[in-house]
Amino acid sequence: MKHLNVAMIGSGFMGKAHALAYANMPVHFYPAPAIPVRKVVVDVSPELAKAAAERLGFEESSTDWREVVNRPDIDIVDICTPNDSHAEIAAEAAWAGKHIICEKPLARNASEAKTMLEAVTAAGVTHAVGFNYRYTPAIRMAKKLLDAGRIGKVLSFRGHYMQDWSADPNTPSSWRFSKATAGSGALGDIGTHVVDTARYLLGDIEAVSSVLATHVTERPASSSAFDQLASGDRSGSGAKVPVDVDDAVYSLLRFSSGAIGTLEATRNARGRHNYLGFEIQGADGTIVFDYERLGELQVMFANDRDDVQGFRTVQAGPFQPYGDKFWPIAGMGTGYLDVKTIECYEFIKAVTEGRQAAPSFEDGYKVELVADAIQTSASTGQWADV
Ligand code: SOE
Numbered sequence: 001m002k003h004l005n006v007a008m009i010g011s012g013f014m015g016k017a018h019a020l021a022y023a024n025m026p027v028h029f030y031p032a033p034a035i036p037v038r039k040v041v042v043d044v045s046p047e048l049a050k051a052a053a054e055r056l057g058f059e060e061s062s063t064d065w066r067e068v069v070n071r072p073d074i075d076i077v078d079i080c081t082p083n084d085s086h087a088e089i090a091a092e093a094a095w096a097g098k099h100i101i102c103e104k105p106l107a108r109n110a111s112e113a114k115t116m117l118e119a120v121t122a123a124g125v126t127h128a129v130g131f132n133y134r135y136t137p138a139i140r141m142a143k144k145l146l147d148a149g150r151i152g153k154v155l156s157f158r159g160h161y162m163q164d165w166s167a168d169p170n171t172p173s174s175w176r177f178s179k180a181t182a183g184s185g186a187l188g189d190i191g192t193h194v195v196d197t198a199r200y201l202l203g204d205i206e207a208v209s210s211v212l213a214t215h216v217t218e219r220p221a222s223s224s225a226f227d228q229l230a231s232g233d234r235s236g237s238g239a240k241v242p243v244d245v246d247d248a249v250y251s252l253l254r255f256s257s258g259a260i261g262t263l264e265a266t267r268n269a270r271g272r273h274n275y276l277g278f279e280i281q282g283a284d285g286t287i288v289f290d291y292e293r294l295g296e297l298q299v300m301f302a303n304d305r306d307d308v309q310g311f312r313t314v315q316a317g318p319f320q321p322y323g324d325k326f327w328p329i330a331g332m333g334t335g336y337l338d339v340k341t342i343e344c345y346e347f348i349k350a351v352t353e354g355r356q357a358a359p360s361f362e363d364g365y366k367v368e369l370v371a372d373a374i375q376t377s378a379s380t381g382q383w384a385d386v
Contacts, residue, residue, distance in 0.1 A: 011052030106364025108183025151282030157261030185245030
């Protein structure tokens with residue numbers, strides 16, 4: 001079986017998810033298109049990098065990403081670093097002829113994303129951006145129902161991503177609260193997942209009318225090398241540092257198809273942990289998804305008999321996309337790692353077949369165009385074209 005050597009840059013939360021996905025993928029998808037080999041992991045200090053190699057199962061560790069991405073034995077570069085380093089690492093990796101998977105959002109803004117897309121296109125390598133949620137079996141199932149016309153013409157989309165890990169003003173600061181490193185706040189971090197899901201299910205968005213807000217304007221500095229999200233120290237002990245990104249975004253959406261919709265995203269919604277979801281209304285039915293119950297899809301078909309009309313709950317299982325690769329009985333449970341494992345499979349398959357993955361850097365760039373338009377609309381108070 002073919003083997004592909006992976007160099008992973010960054011070993012935080014996403015590095016852990018990707019490392020587990022490389023290990024699990026050939027177990028679920030056998031025979032695998034190729035076996036990903038966890039060759040070398042890079043982090044900012046020798047201690048962090050060495051610990052990451054031990055913990056995540058990489059053969060080697062390094063602190064020099066540039067040297068690593070230029071190594072002749074590396075086939076794939078996996079970018080799991082904060083947003084401000086994506087463009088530089090991706091350009092170097094593309095010039096070195098490596099296939100690239102880059103965590104989302106692709107970049108801090110559309111112009112940076114465009115340079116990345118140009119670099120990978122010129123190099124002719126396979127590229128993917130980590131909008132993992134579109135691989136959720138229940139979301140794939142929603143796409144199948146839409147493509148088969150089961151809810152008729154799509155009229156509207158209500159998309160949301162609500163979390164609460166930063167609702168407490170004492171949640172420590174991190175690169176996610178700085179425009180220089182992140183580009184934007186809730187918009188880039190989680191709103192872009194909604195944009196990717198919307199584009200995947202309904203097609204391109206052509207105009208937006210948006211508002212952004214920053215409710216928590218300063219946070220205690222973090223004492224940890226890693227961004228700890230909900231598991232951080234909330235004692236409020238660090239010196240306060242300013243927040244210069246949004247922590248909530250609300251937007252109206254107009255799709256090229258004629259459908260209309262909404263997007264809501266915040267990391268400060270008490271009680272909502274990973275509440276990514278949507279409701280799609282069609283002329284002949286409705287589809288509802290909520291990631292906090294990711295193994296389920298709610299569907300309503302208008303052609304059901306009047307006396308039994310209503311939502312039914314479909315459990316993801318062997319009859320839904322990718323379901324047969326996991327457990328042989330519906331309802332046994334799909335998790336975050338399963339979604340990351342499917343993402344890994346699709347990327348490795350695209351590499352071995354010498355074609356583009358989906359979502360690619362082009363999708364990542366188009367999402368950034370929407371995110372830029374949302375910021376323009378929020379600052380002008382007008383609709384903005386994408
Ligand atoms: C933090 O909001 C975060 O880690 C996002 O960056 C991820 O994309 C999301 O999947 C989980 O939450």
